[in-house]
Amino acid sequence: MRMGLLVAVSAVATLVGCATSKEVYLADGSKGHSISCDGAVQNFGSCLEKAGELCGTQGYVVLNQSGEAVPFSTASGGYTATSLAASGGFQAQSGAIITRSIFVKCK
Known part of the structure; x- marks a missing residue:
């Protein structure tokens, strides 16, 4: 069981x-490449690194680059004090x- 879990976690990490x-x-x-x-x-x-793999020794030119961190927050469970007490829990997640x-465009 433990070995199976280790293999599954390794596969996901890869x-x-x-x-x-x-x-x-x-x-x-x-032609160009959109890389995420x-x-x-x-x-x-x-x-x-992926651009280098795709274009090889001919090299590449970066045409555009973008990135952002989009905050999120979710909650599940009861939404009232009564239902929270009855269910015994509330789950929240944020990040x-x-x-x-x-x-990129290969040269």
């Missing part, structure tokens, strides 16, 4: 740590969804 890309056409008709490196585990360096992306 997936979370990967930048994703999508081929796009730019305004001038040339969202989440707390990654940074713009992850996006740039931020971090998004980062770059657009």
Whole structure:
């Protein structure tokens, strides 16, 4: 059981740590890449590393870069004092969804 949990956690951590890309056409008709490196585990360096993998030794030009942290807060459970006491609990979660992306064109 414990080994299975360790494998599952490792698999999720591996997936979370990967930048994703999508081929796009730019305004001038040339091909480019939209690369996302969202989440707390990654940074713009992850996006740039992916750009290097995609373009190889020819290099790339960063056309645009954006990123933001969008705060969120959710709550579940009872919304009145009576229902809170009856249910025995209240769950709240808050944090931020971090998004980062770059657009690159291979040289």
